[in-house]
Amino acid sequence: MFEFLLRMGDNTLVLGHRVSEWCGHSPVLEEDIALANIALDLIGQTRMWLGLAGEVEGQGRDADALAFRRDAWDFRNLLIVERPNRDYGHTLMRQFLFDLWHHERLADLCLSDDDRVAGIAAKCVKEADYHLERSKDLIIRLGDGTPESHARMQDALEAIWPYTGEMFENDALDQAMFEAGISPLPGSQKPRFDAALEDTLAKATLKRPENGFARKGGRKGVHSEDLGHLLASMQFLPRAYPDARW
């Protein structure tokens, strides 16, 4: 259960941090505000997941301790969320693919037999709903935009695509969570994800990559070097000044 909650909370923590890196650098003011708000939502969701994880673990670690005092190999996030921002097209494509998966995942978890999990999911799904609405809209506008924006979005899709395979992997932990009535199997989301994806890509005039190769490992703690860099900047302050308070 602890590990399952880390998988949920680490996704939103790492992506929330990545998105916040745009703060003050976005191409236009409205986008800057939007990304900052999305980052805030994701970090807020993290507090609930990691807060519950700390409670379940029972070792006295709270959400902050879990966020700031763990090393890369203890993180259980999907590799997609640690991908660097690169250009705005990559950032938006990563967000869209994540939102599409995240929204379905949360909708499934609303039906969890565990009231705490269902409660957090019901809170988060409302936010995931407008995150998805926004990223879908932007993918369509930019994909079906100028030749330049189209090419960049297709390029971003090709680059991030291999990181979607891991989302639908069912491992022993997923099986245990499924049998305990806590969570449906992630793999069961795949047909819904594919259908929604096809719909948006068609409107965006983008082509789904043929490549079936999937990069995996994040959910088991095997990460890319990028996560280490991200954690170094995210964790620096509380680690350098352990008693720092706002």
Next chain:
Amino acid sequence: MVEAAQIWQWLSEVPDPEIPVLSLVDLGVIRAVEVMDGMVRIKVTPTYSGCPATTFINLDIEAKLRSKGIEKLQIEPQIAPPWSTDWIKPEAHEKLREYGIAPPRPGQPYCPRCGAADTELLSQFGSTPCKSHYRCTACLEPFDAFKCL
């Protein structure tokens, strides 16, 4: 001994930190007030998960009740059921409009200045997580609208 009704009354005097024309009670974030053996227990629900005002809301509740002489106080977060804009009190909608913010309604918001229904979305996110940015195509004024959640 203090009664729950009195606590509700005091909380209705505590303004929301970001939209001060609304009280915490107007906003619908106070989910329960219990008084037992001199202990006041208040359940507060967050509006948006990432809303930075959540911490300040708890501080403001505490400051208000301490100033009224409440000593034993417990403020607990309540996540489920999730907060909804439907919990904003109907009388608060008028206060929002007067303040220049379009109250939440499904579909396009009406212009809080001239009342026109012809409005266009400028940005899904406004000055705070709970608002979107719109423009009235009748009077051309930009305005914030409460997002439906």
